[in-house]
Amino acid sequence: MSLAPIGTLTIPRMPVVIPLRTTTVCARCDQRAVSVCAAIPDEDLHHLAAAATTMLVPMGHAFIGEGDSANSFYNITHGTARLFKLLPDGRRQITGFAGPGTFLGLAAHDTYSFGAEALEPVRLCRFSRSGLTDLMEDFPALEQRLLQVACSELVMAQEKMLLLGRKTARERLATFLIGRVSQGAHCPHGQTQTTTLALPMSRSDIADYLGLTIETVSRTLSKLKAEGLIALPNASEVQLRDPAALHAIASGEG
Amino acid sequence: MSLAPIGTLTIPRMPVVIPLRTTTVCARCDQRAVSVCAAIPDEDLHHLAAAATTMLVPMGHAFIGEGDSANSFYNITHGTARLFKLLPDGRRQITGFAGPGTFLGLAAHDTYSFGAEALEPVRLCRFSRSGLTDLMEDFPALEQRLLQVACSELVMAQEKMLLLGRKTARERLATFLIGRVSQGAHCPHGQTQTTTLALPMSRSDIADYLGLTIETVSRTLSKLKAEGLIALPNASEVQLRDPAALHAIASGEG
DNA sequence: CGGGCTCTTGATACGCCTCAATGCCCGTGG
DNA sequence: CCACGGGCATTGAGGCGTATCAAGAGCCCG
Numbered sequence: 001m002s003l004a005p006i007g008t009l010t011i012p013r014m015p016v017v018i019p020l021r022t023t024t025v026c027a028r029c030d031q032r033a034v035s036v037c038a039a040i041p042d043e044d045l046h047h048l049a050a051a052a053t054t055m056l057v058p059m060g061h062a063f064i065g066e067g068d069s070a071n072s073f074y075n076i077t078h079g080t081a082r083l084f085k086l087l088p089d090g091r092r093q094i095t096g097f098a099g100p101g102t103f104l105g106l107a108a109h110d111t112y113s114f115g116a117e118a119l120e121p122v123r124l125c126r127f128s129r130s131g132l133t134d135l136m137e138d139f140p141a142l143e144q145r146l147l148q149v150a151c152s153e154l155v156m157a158q159e160k161m162l163l164l165g166r167k168t169a170r171e172r173l174a175t176f177l178i179g180r181v182s183q184g185a186h187c188p189h190g191q192t193q194t195t196t197l198a199l200p201m202s203r204s205d206i207a208d209y210l211g212l213t214i215e216t217v218s219r220t221l222s223k224l225k226a227e228g229l230i231a232l233p234n235a236s237e238v239q240l241r242d243p244a245a246l247h248a249i250a251s252g253e254g
Numbered sequence: 255m256s257l258a259p260i261g262t263l264t265i266p267r268m269p270v271v272i273p274l275r276t277t278t279v280c281a282r283c284d285q286r287a288v289s290v291c292a293a294i295p296d297e298d299l300h301h302l303a304a305a306a307t308t309m310l311v312p313m314g315h316a317f318i319g320e321g322d323s324a325n326s327f328y329n330i331t332h333g334t335a336r337l338f339k340l341l342p343d344g345r346r347q348i349t350g351f352a353g354p355g356t357f358l359g360l361a362a363h364d365t366y367s368f369g370a371e372a373l374e375p376v377r378l379c380r381f382s383r384s385g386l387t388d389l390m391e392d393f394p395a396l397e398q399r400l401l402q403v404a405c406s407e408l409v410m411a412q413e414k415m416l417l418l419g420r421k422t423a424r425e426r427l428a429t430f431l432i433g434r435v436s437q438g439a440h441c442p443h444g445q446t447q448t449t450t451l452a453l454p455m456s457r458s459d460i461a462d463y464l465g466l467t468i469e470t471v472s473r474t475l476s477k478l479k480a481e482g483l484i485a486l487p488n489a490s491e492v493q494l495r496d497p498a499a500l501h502a503i504a505s506g507e508g
Numbered sequence: 509c510g511g512g513c514t515c516t517t518g519a520t521a522c523g524c525c526t527c528a529a530t531g532c533c534c535g536t537g538g
Numbered sequence: 539c540c541a542c543g544g545g546c547a548t549t550g551a552g553g554c555g556t557a558t559c560a561a562g563a564g565c566c567c568g
Binding site: 168169212213215216219234235 | 555556558564
C-alpha cells in the first residue's frame with residue numbers, strides 16, 4: 001500500500017473504505033432527520049436504500065482523495081472527518097470538520113477539490129454519482145435540499161475567509177470554540193453549567209483549520225485558560241467558563 | 255442619507271439602486287449564455303423577463319447590505335462588484351469580485367451574510383425571492399444550474415481558504431493575478447503577446463481580498479516587477495511577463 | 509515501567525503590519 | 539495650457555504577532 005506523508009504522520013491511501021453490507025437500512029438511520037435524506041418521504045425509503053451503500057472508514061484513513069475523479073457522494077452517519085486541501089510542499093488547510101449528518105461531495109466538478117480523512121472511526125453512506133442523479137430526478141425535494149446545503153456551506157465558507165484573512169489567533173480560537181458549541185460537540189458527560197465540549201481533532205488539525213501553527217494554538221489556549229475563560233481538563237476536552245466573553249472575542253469585540 | 259465609513263471612504267447606504275425599467279429584455283441579454291438564465295429555453299424567455307427587473311448601481315454604491323433581509327437575488331450583466339464581510343471595528347474581508355454573468359444571493363438564509371458594492375457602474379437583473387422560487391418550480395433546469403453555481407462557488411471558496419490560511423504574500427498575489435486571467439479580465443487593448451489585464455479594484459480592495467495590507471500588496475507587486483515577472487504600466491493595469499513562473503509561485507512551487 | 513507520541517513552554521527569527529513621508533496621477537480652476 | 543490640490547500608490551523605518559527551532563512535560567499503551 002502506498003503511503004502519503006502528512007506532517008509527521010503517514011496516512012494510508014485509498015482504497016481503504018470497508019463496505020459493510022449492500023442493503024442499507026435507511027428507515028432506522030438516526031441521522032436521516034438532519035441529513036439530506038429527509039427529503040425522501042418515508043414510503044419511498046426503499047429507493048434511497050437501493051442507491052446507498054454503508055461503509056466503514058477506520059480512524060486515520062482517507063476516503064476522498066484531492067484530485068480523484070468524483071464518482072461518489074457521501075453522507076456521514078457516525079464519527080468525524082477532516083476535509084482539507086494541500087500545497088505541493090505539504091502545507092495543509094483544513095476547510096472543515098464533517099460530523100454526522102454532513103453531506104460530502106458538493107465541492108466537486110469532475111474531480112474532488114479536497115481530501116477527506118476519518119478523524120475517528122467513520123460510518124457513512126455512499127451514493128454513486130449516477131444513483132444520486134437518478135434520485136434527484138425522481139425527488140426534486142432532494143435537489144432543493146442539496147441547494148440549501150450548498151448555500152449553508154457557502155455562508156460558512158465566507159465566515160471562514162473572514163477568520164483566516166482578518167482575525168487574530170486569539171479571535172480564531174474563540175471562534176473555533178464557539179463554533180463547536182453550535183455544531184453540537186458537547187461532551188457526553190457534560191453535566192455542569194459550564195459547557196464542556198469534545199475536541200476529537202489534534203492540535204495539528206486545529207492549527208491547520210485556523211491557519212496557525214500548533215505552538216500558537218497551544219499558547220493561545222493556555223492564555224485563555226490563564227484568564228479563566230476556558231478550562232482544559234485534558235488535551236481533547238475544553239470547558240467554556242465564560243461563553244459570553246468568548247463570543248465577544250470571536251466576533252472581534254474582545 | 256446615512257453614511258457608513260469604509261476605510262477612509264464613505265459608502266452611501268441603500269436604497270441606492272436605480273430601477274431602469276420594468277420590462278427587461280432577456281432575449282437580447284449578452285450575458286444570458288454564461289449566466290444561470292441559460293437554463294430557461296428561448297421560447298419561455300418571457301417568463302424570465304417578467305420575473306426580472308433591470309437596475310443600475312452607480313460606482314461605489316452598495317446594493318446588498320450584510321445582515322439585510324434577503325428578499326432578492328441578482329444577476330450582474332455589466333460591471334464589477336466587490337462582495338465582503340465586516341468586523342465591528344472595520345476590518346474587512348472581500349470574499350470575491352463579481353463580474354458579468356455572476357449570480358448573487360446564494361450565500362443567504364433569511365439575511366444576506368455579505369455586502370456588495372459596485373466597483374464600477376454596475377447593471378444587474380433583480381429577481382424577487384418568490385419570483386425565483388416560482389421560476390425554479392416551472393424550470394427544474396434552473397435549480398440544477400443554481401446547484402452547479404453553488405458547487406463552483408464552494409470550490410473557489412475552499413481554494414481561497416487555502417490561500418488565506420497557508421500562502422505567503424507573494425503566493426497570494428501570484429494566485430490573484432493568475433486567477434484574474436481565467437476570469438477573463440483581459441484588457442480591451444491588450445494586443446501584445448504578454449497578457450495584459452485590468453485591475454478595476456483599488457490596492458485597498460486587493461489587500462482586503464488577499465488578507466494583506468495595501469503596503470504589502472504594493473511592495474510585493476513592485477518586487478514581482480523588479481524580477482521581470484510582471485509590468486505595471488499604471489496602477490490599474492498589469493502585464494504578465496512570465497505567466498508560467500507566476501503560476502508556479504501561485505501553486506506553491508515558487 | 510519504559511517508549512513514543514502529542515502537547516506545552518521557552519528563545520529567537522522573520523514576515524507582515526504600522527506609522528510616516530514622498531511620489532504619482534488626475535481632475536479642477538485660474 | 540499650466541498651476542494647484544486631493545486621493546491613491548509607493549517606498550522607507552521600525553515594531554509586533556506569529557512562525558520556527560528546541561527542549562521538556564504529560565499521556566497513552568504496551
